[in-house]
Amino acid sequence: MSEYQTDIIDVSDIALLKNPSRTIPTTYERLLEYDIDGVLFDEQSPFQRVQIVHSKSLGNMLVLDDLQNISEADLVYTETLMQRGRENYEGKEIVILGGGDGALLFELLKEKPKFVWMLEIDETVMRACDTHLRSICGDVLERRKGTNYEIIVEDCMVTVNKFIKENKKVDYIFGDLTDIPISESACGELWEFMITILHSAFQILKPTGKFMTHGNGATSRKSLELYEQELEKLKPPVRFTKSKAFVPSFLEDWIFYQISFKSTDNGDA
Numbered sequence: 001m002s003e004y005q006t007d008i009i010d011v012s013d014i015a016l017l018k019n020p021s022r023t024i025p026t027t028y029e030r031l032l033e034y035d036i037d038g039v040l041f042d043e044q045s046p047f048q049r050v051q052i053v054h055s056k057s058l059g060n061m062l063v064l065d066d067l068q069n070i071s072e073a074d075l076v077y078t079e080t081l082m083q084r085g086r087e088n089y090e091g092k093e094i095v096i097l098g099g100g101d102g103a104l105l106f107e108l109l110k111e112k113p114k115f116v117w118m119l120e121i122d123e124t125v126m127r128a129c130d131t132h133l134r135s136i137c138g139d140v141l142e143r144r145k146g147t148n149y150e151i152i153v154e155d156c157m158v159t160v161n162k163f164i165k166e167n168k169k170v171d172y173i174f175g176d177l178t179d180i181p182i183s184e185s186a187c188g189e190l191w192e193f194m195i196t197i198l199h200s201a202f203q204i205l206k207p208t209g210k211f212m213t214h215g216n217g218a219t220s221r222k223s224l225e226l227y228e229q230e231l232e233k234l235k236p237p238v239r240f241t242k243s244k245a246f247v248p249s250f251l252e253d254w255i256f257y258q259i260s261f262k263s264t265d266n267g268d269a
Helices: 014-018 075-081 103-109 123-132 156-165 189-203 221-233
Strands: 021-025 031-044 049-055 059-064 067-071 093-098 115-120 149-153 170-176 205-217 238-247 252-261
Touching (some): 031 059, 049 123, 059 123, 075 103, 075 205, 075 252, 093 103, 093 156, 103 115, 115 156, 123 149, 156 189, 189 205, 189 221, 221 238, 221 252
Parallel strands (some): 093 170, 115 149, 170 205
Antiparallel strands (some): 031 049, 049 059, 059 067, 238 252
16 A cells, blocks of 8 residues: 555564564654564565564554555455445446455455456465455455456556457446555656556446545545546546545545546536
8 A cells, every 4th residue: 555654664573573562654754553463474576575464453464565555454445445335336347456465356246246357466465365364355366266257467457458459348447556656746657657547447447437446545635636636637537536434454544536437427528
C-alpha cells in the first residue's frame, strides 16, 4: 500500500523480535505502532521483498517492500473496495488488476459472478498468502482456476491489451495495484503507470460498468486531489463517488473510489 501510512522498517530486525512493540515513522511524521512478534515468511521476489509477519492484535499481515498491505483483521478493506451490499456482482464479468493476496477474489466469488480474471504478476506474493493468509483468501490461490475464475500470472497490461484488441467488455474492473502516489504534482513513473491503467481499463469496460479502486489515507488530501484532477481529464468523461472506512492494520481512515462513465449517469453527456 502507500508510503504514507505504512513505513515498516526491516521487520525482520532481531531487535524487533526481542521488543515487539515498534513505533514507526511515516512520510508525514505520523507514528504507527505494531505489536509484531514474529516473521513467518521473508523472500525477495523478482519484483519486491515479500514478508508475512504476525501481529498479536491483527493476526498475520502481508508486507511488501517494508510497507503494510493487508492483515487478517482487514475484511472491511475488501468489503469497502467492492462496495458489498451496494453493487450486484451476480452474473457479471470482472477483472482484478493485481490483488495478489487473494482476498478480493475470494470475497467476489461469494457473490456468484459469471467470471473473474485476476491478473497478478508476483508468484511469490501468492505463494506466501496461500500459506499464511488462508483466512482471507481461502484456497483460490492454490487452485488458480475454477468454473468461474482464472488467475493469470503476468503483467496485467498483457491481458488488458489482449482484451482491447478483442473488443472484450466487462462489467467491473478493480484496480488493486499501487496506492495513489504522494507527491506535489501528478508526474513521475508511478503516476504514469496509474494513468495508463485508467485509460486502458476504461477501454474494456461496458458503458454501464464501473472501475473500483483504493486511494490513500483520508488525511493525504493533496494526493487525492491530484488523482481526482486526473479523473476529470479522462475521455470519455467519467463521474466518481468516494467511500471511507477505517482499516485496522492501516490505523486510519482510507478512501475508496467508484468510477463510471458520465454518459450513463442520468442521461449526462
